[in-house]
Amino acid sequence: MLSAADVPLEPFLAQFAQLNIPVAFLVPTQTGYTKSIMDATAPVRELLEDARVHVYEEQLQGPENKKKVDAYFVYPDHLEKTEASLYRPKTKHGDPRIWFSGLKQYCEPYNLLALVVIDGAIYVIDLSNPDIAQSLIDGGYVRNLLTTDDAEESIIERELLRKIQAIHDEGFLPSVTEGDPGVGDTLEHALGISRNNDKNPDYKGIELKTLRAKRNGKIKKETRSTLFSQVPDGGLKYREILGAYGKMQIPRNKDKPRFQLYETFRVAHVNGYGLLLDVDEASDRLYILHQDPETGKQTRVSWWDMSKLRKRLLQKHPRTFWITAESETISGVEHFLYTKILYTKNPNTALLTPLLASGVITVDLAAHITEAGKYRDHGALFKIEKKNLPLLFATPEEFIL
Template identity: 25%
Template sequence: MSAPKNLNEFIERFKNIKELGWIETHRNGRTGVGKTLEDLLGIEENNIDGPDFANYELKAMRTNGGDTQLLTLLTKSPLPNGGNAKLLETYGYISDVYEHKNKVLHSTLSAGHFAQVADTGKSLSIDCSNNKIAIIDNDGKSFAYWTEEILQKAFYKKYPYSMIHVYADSKIGEPKEEFYYHTAYELSEFSFEKLLVQLKEGKVKVDIRIGQYPNGKTHDHGTGFRIQDRALTEIFLNKKILVGSD
């Protein structure tokens, strides 16, 4: 079975999945709710930026049970060119996790709160002002940022049309977790202003994952904007129900 070719085909398939009732997870852990739905829809798993089917990105979440999860919205290296190298040079540290003993910079950043960077004595945070999202340190210095324009382009490249947001009830079955997929929404028109609000409220975070190749060259493992699953609808202007809950 191949992925749905359009929105109408997705709706019909999702209705059929809903009629199946409780379905045992295809993967243990937090990603099981999305992986199981993708399998049922014939969507192949991949790590390529782009829509899951037709022009739609698919996100699934548990409506009950378990903690709020962070979903990756997109990955985008900050400006200016060379910003990652400057961040690594200034705030990086040696990690025993990697055999080459080169510098890394791994940190999850929030707006309005400074996160300690390993044992470097330095802290980083996110500043939202002047239509720009910047990484700042506890001395007020900033070496990297994203503009509204660059994030709008990155977002619409990853989500060229709209997003499908699916809700599933969860229960602990025997021997695995089970899901009941019951509701699907279409989300459209990403809003940078709404993203800023969610950043300031702590519902969106920025994951910094910078390292070095053995030759010392800087490598961005995927600087990502991540959002609480329950806040996903809050960064779009439009929300349309496709299949409703009982």
């Protein structure tokens, strides 16, 4: 149906060839436009599969199996977030379909649409819009957005940097939640994004990590930053580890004891629960071991496949803003002033194993059972001190706000 487009395709082919970016083209027909449905053509399916966004062949038919994916409408000077629906109907042999929420407000029937994937999100570019097409051809916003040259800072990074600078300029902001999550929750609230508990980056492909620098005007020891969380692939689960090795303790700032396991795990260092980590390079696994305090005998408790840990690192930190905030209590409420950003990208996953083996990267387990029998865990958190980030990420950039 590309021949039905209201503008010729040929002038844009050279543009995408120069950008060296995978692209697929779609043309919504009048019928599809009216019914809010478009065929996911073979090039579209290949684009999504190669970018590891979606595989239609593995998708079951019916609305209950529909997949939603983050998407953006590209304008001459900004982006508008939307959502893509990927599905196979029960009728017509389950032919693959695609639709974008709000598409009717973005384009008209028979407009030529280009689809590209950036950091797992689908970007829709209406090439029939003269201003959008010109922005692509003349090196404006659209072309900069699609430029893959690492030497050129992307539009999204500059956009996020401007927003955080504006938040800094407002001064100290009251925390929107109590306790440790407040420093991150307050920033995300100011940016207008919801708290992110999934495995994907927070802001248009950029992960946000926040750290407190000061509390009540005093320098606070820098906390370790969480790289990612990951459930062990084998052995005991969190609750089973807690049941086998936990202790009845009274937590800090609490008045009632609870059965808990809150501890850091390191390679070749036994913690207070008799547990430690061990890297087995032959099997490419990371193990949790328990060491008997009397005999010194070590037994394997749980393990991770290192290949999965490397994938998690890439998934979580393709690009990251590590943001430092000063903390001050005003009228009994903690306030934050965001002062510095360390920007990293493209982690060297080959260094994950040696950094674990050397103790630079550690693992925290945090789980407990209350007196009432309520169980809670915070996952297995892989952590690193901010000063050691250059050991994992090449050429970090620092911005003072």
